[in-house]
Amino acid sequence: MSRHRALLRNVVIGLEIHVQLLTRSKMFCGCSTQFGAPPNSQTCPVCLGLPGSLPVTNRRAIELGLRTALALHCDLGERSQFHRKNYYYPDIPKNYQISQYQYGVHPPLAVDGWMEIDIEGELRRMGIRRVHLEEDTGKLVHPEGADFSLVDYNRSGVPLMEVVTQPELRSPAEARVFLNALRQILQYAEVSIGRMEEGAMRCDANVSLRGPDGALGTRTEIKNLNSVRAVERALAFEAQRQAEVLAAGGVVVQETRHWDERLGVTFGSRGKEEAHDYRYFPEPDLAPIRVDAAWVRDVAGSLPEMPEARARRFAAAYGLGEYEAGLLVATKSPADFYEAAVAAHANPKAIANWQLGDVAAYLNEHALEIEDLRSRPEHLAALVRLIDDGTISGRIAKEVLAEMLAGGEEPETIVGRRGWVQISDEDALREAISAVIASHPGPVADVRSGKEKAIGFLVGQVMKRTRGKANPGVVNRLLKQALG
Amino acid sequence: MRWLDEPYHRLRPRLGREVTLSELVDAALARIESREPKVRAFLAVTGDQARTQARAWSARLAAGEPAPPLLGMTMALKDNLCTRGIPTTCGSRMLARFVPPYDATVTARLAEAGAILVGKTNLDEFAMGSSTENSAFGPSHNPWDQAYAPGGSSGGSAVAVAAREAMAALGSDTGGSVRLPAALCGAVGLKPTYGRVSRYGLVAFASSLDQVGPITRDVTDCALVLNVIAGRDELDSTSAEASVPDFTRALAGGVAGLRIGLPAEFFGPGLDAAVKSSVLAAVRSLEAAGARVQDVSLPAVEYALPTYCLIACAEVSSNLARYDGVAYGHRAAGAKDLYTLCARTREEGFGAEAKRRIMLGTFALSAGHYEGFYRKAQQVRTLLRGDFERAFAEVDVIAGPVAPTPGFRLGEKTADPLQMYLIDTYTIPANLAGLPAISVPCGFAAGLPIGLQLIARAFDEATLLRAAFAVEQAVPPLPEPPL
Numbered sequence: 001m002s003r004h005r006a007l008l009r010n011v012v013i014g015l016e017i018h019v020q021l022l023t024r025s026k027m028f029c030g031c032s033t034q035f036g037a038p039p040n041s042q043t044c045p046v047c048l049g050l051p052g053s054l055p056v057t058n059r060r061a062i063e064l065g066l067r068t069a070l071a072l073h074c075d076l077g078e079r080s081q082f083h084r085k086n087y088y089y090p091d092i093p094k095n096y097q098i099s100q101y102q103y104g105v106h107p108p109l110a111v112d113g114w115m116e117i118d119i120e121g122e123l124r125r126m127g128i129r130r131v132h133l134e135e136d137t138g139k140l141v142h143p144e145g146a147d148f149s150l151v152d153y154n155r156s157g158v159p160l161m162e163v164v165t166q167p168e169l170r171s172p173a174e175a176r177v178f179l180n181a182l183r184q185i186l187q188y189a190e191v192s193i194g195r196m197e198e199g200a201m202r203c204d205a206n207v208s209l210r211g212p213d214g215a216l217g218t219r220t221e222i223k224n225l226n227s228v229r230a231v232e233r234a235l236a237f238e239a240q241r242q243a244e245v246l247a248a249g250g251v252v253v254q255e256t257r258h259w260d261e262r263l264g265v266t267f268g269s270r271g272k273e274e275a276h277d278y279r280y281f282p283e284p285d286l287a288p289i290r291v292d293a294a295w296v297r298d299v300a301g302s303l304p305e306m307p308e309a310r311a312r313r314f315a316a317a318y319g320l321g322e323y324e325a326g327l328l329v330a331t332k333s334p335a336d337f338y339e340a341a342v343a344a345h346a347n348p349k350a351i352a353n354w355q356l357g358d359v360a361a362y363l364n365e366h367a368l369e370i371e372d373l374r375s376r377p378e379h380l381a382a383l384v385r386l387i388d389d390g391t392i393s394g395r396i397a398k399e400v401l402a403e404m405l406a407g408g409e410e411p412e413t414i415v416g417r418r419g420w421v422q423i424s425d426e427d428a429l430r431e432a433i434s435a436v437i438a439s440h441p442g443p444v445a446d447v448r449s450g451k452e453k454a455i456g457f458l459v460g461q462v463m464k465r466t467r468g469k470a471n472p473g474v475v476n477r478l479l480k481q482a483l484g
Numbered sequence: 485m486r487w488l489d490e491p492y493h494r495l496r497p498r499l500g501r502e503v504t505l506s507e508l509v510d511a512a513l514a515r516i517e518s519r520e521p522k523v524r525a526f527l528a529v530t531g532d533q534a535r536t537q538a539r540a541w542s543a544r545l546a547a548g549e550p551a552p553p554l555l556g557m558t559m560a561l562k563d564n565l566c567t568r569g570i571p572t573t574c575g576s577r578m579l580a581r582f583v584p585p586y587d588a589t590v591t592a593r594l595a596e597a598g599a600i601l602v603g604k605t606n607l608d609e610f611a612m613g614s615s616t617e618n619s620a621f622g623p624s625h626n627p628w629d630q631a632y633a634p635g636g637s638s639g640g641s642a643v644a645v646a647a648r649e650a651m652a653a654l655g656s657d658t659g660g661s662v663r664l665p666a667a668l669c670g671a672v673g674l675k676p677t678y679g680r681v682s683r684y685g686l687v688a689f690a691s692s693l694d695q696v697g698p699i700t701r702d703v704t705d706c707a708l709v710l711n712v713i714a715g716r717d718e719l720d721s722t723s724a725e726a727s728v729p730d731f732t733r734a735l736a737g738g739v740a741g742l743r744i745g746l747p748a749e750f751f752g753p754g755l756d757a758a759v760k761s762s763v764l765a766a767v768r769s770l771e772a773a774g775a776r777v778q779d780v781s782l783p784a785v786e787y788a789l790p791t792y793c794l795i796a797c798a799e800v801s802s803n804l805a806r807y808d809g810v811a812y813g814h815r816a817a818g819a820k821d822l823y824t825l826c827a828r829t830r831e832e833g834f835g836a837e838a839k840r841r842i843m844l845g846t847f848a849l850s851a852g853h854y855e856g857f858y859r860k861a862q863q864v865r866t867l868l869r870g871d872f873e874r875a876f877a878e879v880d881v882i883a884g885p886v887a888p889t890p891g892f893r894l895g896e897k898t899a900d901p902l903q904m905y906l907i908d909t910y911t912i913p914a915n916l917a918g919l920p921a922i923s924v925p926c927g928f929a930a931g932l933p934i935g936l937q938l939i940a941r942a943f944d945e946a947t948l949l950r951a952a953f954a955v956e957q958a959v960p961p962l963p964e965p966p967l
Contacts, residue, residue: 045586049806051579051687052566052588054720084802086849088826095805151810279849281858284692284799286721 004247010210011239014167018202019192021064026157027135028055039152047157049093061159065109066299067189069131074113081106082283091138099134101280108132117181127166172235179228184307188332218252234259238266318348334370340377345385362405374408383411424471436461491701492651505538512558516649523625525643529603537600552598560650562641563604566685575607575619578807578814578833588685590713597712605640609835611689614907618837627965635665641699642669652700660911662697663923667886667935670962672706673699677942678918679724682717688803690796693915703953707731726943734946735953740774743879749785750884762927762934763885769958780875784868792912794861801845872917881951886923886935920945924952
């Protein structure tokens with residue numbers, strides 16, 4: 001058992017992530033990439049692989065690849081080359097997939113990058129082996145009870161980007177952190193919606209256990225993981241399985257395994273593994289992609305600040321805690337929202353509290369994204385300004401906010417319509433205070449006999465009489481005067 | 485019928501005055517009907533479409549539209565060029581019933597230019613062969629002697645032009661498939677620079693070598709057709725931006741001062757004596773017209789044939805992978821699983837030569853062999869390009885034979901694929917180097933025509949055509965084929 005544990009401390013994980021790019025048209029033809037259209041309605045001679053058709057590269061897809069490569073600090077060659085990956089399957093109409101492959105003279109789009117991830121407070125640099133582009137395949141449909149299968153080629157030719165890491169992740173939890181950080185970067189770079197759950201990211205994971213002598217063990221590959229949680233669970237199961245095999249004196253077989261989400265196990269393909277020889281060679285129908293310095297400069301110039309850097313800036317410039325800053329930058333639109341609000345009213349701390357508190361809760365409850373709101377960042381800024389200048393109390397502000405988020409009105413309009421302007425006029429408040437003192441002799445006596453706590457009750461009563469509009473600070477002071 | 489016996493550019497000024505478009509098309513269709521039993525150039529004759537096109541153009545001209553450049557040119561297309569709504573079989577059982585839903589770029593450009601499609605021509609299956617004997621639908625016959633092969637793979641196109649069934653035709657040239665049949669049938673055949681003519685809609689054989697080219701009665705007609713089909717096409721990433729001059733303009737410029745190179749590698753031991761003397765006589769006639777002739781050397785030519793075999797087979801193994809019976813084309817009946825469906829479809833659909841090349845190419849690309857075969861072949865290709873560059877620093881045009889022998893009988897070489905491959909020895913180098921090359925008739929031996937090959941710098945078809953025109957002026961014209 002101790003050997004088993006020792007093995008589990010030496011997990012080595014590498015990931016291959018397929019990312020669907022945010023392009024309107026396919027990789028090599030003009031067909032739409034829109035999801036959910038009737039079968040084979042988004043096809044043409046090119047993505048159907050009809051005889052005589054030729055591919056033409058989607059420049060936007062290359063640009064998105066370049067954005068990713070730059071965000072991941074990769075080396076960009078001046079030219080890269082598409083290759084044909086040859087294999088027979090009915091979902092690839094040409095029986096080869098146009099992809100990229102690593103040869104000295106025919107490099108993929110980008111190689112040798114890195115990404116920093118935060119592992120329990122320690123920043124670690126994870127190597128990126130390569131970023132390349134390829135086309136998606138069609139989809140086989142097996143109607144129940146039928147003795148035939150159907151093919152839907154709508155997906156055929158949809159642009160995919162593959163990001164391959166070095167085998168440098170040391171635990172399933174690190175794989176999760178990596179995937180979340182990568183998703184963040186892809187969203188920031190506006191390359192992909194990045195949500196695994198919606199199929200915009202798919203992951204294959206390689207895992208092996210390093211032996212006591214430090215040598216890499218035999219690896220297995222788990223295919224087609226469709227959520228971050230599945231990646232973490234599958235890796236944990238597989239590492240454990242390998243450790244058990246080794247601890248029992250067995251050997252790990254190099255193979256492709258699949259993840260059963262329901263049973264929580266990985267399983268090998270039955271029967272003999274077929275050794276694939278994809279017979280890669282440079283795609284003669286496409287000239288090499290030339291990426292000159294000017295193009296790289298343009299793309300680099302159009303990249304937004306990446307999340308980590310932004311979080312550091314938020315903490316420094318806005319006096320936020322690391323945790324708050326991290327939450328705010330987790331996805332791009334809320335961070336943009338926050339910055340716009342702070343620009344409109346310089347109380348970053350309070351705006352962060354409102355955005356991470358009540359606003360986030362509202363979004364959660366209604367399953368909305370911040371960009372779905374009708375309220376603009378300036379509205380949140382105005383709300384905080386109303387508190388800061390004493391126009392409304394924090395308690396009223398909560399109600400204003402709720403109404404503001406639901407209806408999209410400006411907070412001033414809501415406050416005005418509702419007559420929620422805070423009462424700070426001491427004469428007006430003294431009247432209410434006298435009434436409260438007169439009707440609550442018990443608590444009044446408590447306060448007078450030195451039970452300070454009881455004053456809270458009396459403030460509450462005054463607030464109630466004024467329907468929350470009284471300025472609680474002023475009420476507190478006046479009450480103490482009256483009873484003092 | 486006499487309209488059909490002269491080149492298009494001579495007929496053109498009389499079109500509409502002495503003969504109407506419809507009369508011309510009817511005559512062409514009658515000619516096809518009478519000669520097809522002897523030569524079998526066509527896999528399909530598109531008579532109805534041709535008559536409709538003729539009427540449509542007449543109406544457009546009557547409505548005041550300007551006459552397009554190839555108005556009334558009856559045109560045959562090799563059956564690996566896609567024609568919307570018209571079967572495009574590639575000479576294969578695999579695509580015997582395949583009807584493309586789109587036109588090749590060249591098909592569309594010719595139609596817009598007023599050419600009238602009269603039919604689809606026979607070819608070696610998927611353009612792989614040198615005699616049309618690899619066609620699943622039987623061979624075509626050389627109009628000069630029907631026992632002889634017309635050459636291939638664009639044999640049907642060359643026969644259609646030489647037998648005067650069509651005024652012009654398009655073929656495709658991967659290793660000589662336009663030039664060889666043009667030479668053996670006594671027509672002019674041009675392989676343009678790689679990238680000069682769009683390959684969109686040309687069913688791929690070897691993508692890095694394939695190029696569409698015209699087969700015509702003479703050099704002027706060749707220039708007219710090239711004017712229309714040349715130029716950048718957004719649908720073909722490998723088509724070049726190079727500007728397209730009017731190729732007819734330079735033709736009569738003469739060859740005074742033109743430097744012509746004779747590579748020793750093109751005149752070695754394998755060359756038939758009659759071909760050699762005919763080719764050299766044509767070169768001397770250019771010299772007499774003011775050209776300067778000198779020796780050049782292309783040492784890598786020695787390796788051209790094996791290099792070509794590796795590259796062409798590798799690419800074809802991938803290009804023909806799509807014919808699996810799933811979405812279109814032949815599908816084997818009764819298969820119970822995917823593997824059987826695919827394997828049996830390919831077993832039934834492809835002929836022997838296609839299978840041979842698919843296997844060779846699959847092997848050449850497979851793990852452990854790529855470096856030694858495909859990669860090495862690409863390196864030789866680079867060497868060969870270097871040879872041509874050095875030669876073209878000294879000369880403007882390189883001259884040599886098209887084929888090592890004047891012609892061969894049907895059946896003569898079918899038993900030995902290597903003998904068949906060797907016919908392409910002199911044509912393959914231009915494909916590997918991507919250079920423009922033309923075959924122009926230069927003589928006659930034992931009743932069969934002989935072709936002179938000229939090769940020029942990339943995108944210098946103007947010089948190539950000017951030299952070919954000078955040859956055409958200098959050598960005696962071919963007689964009528966005995967049909």
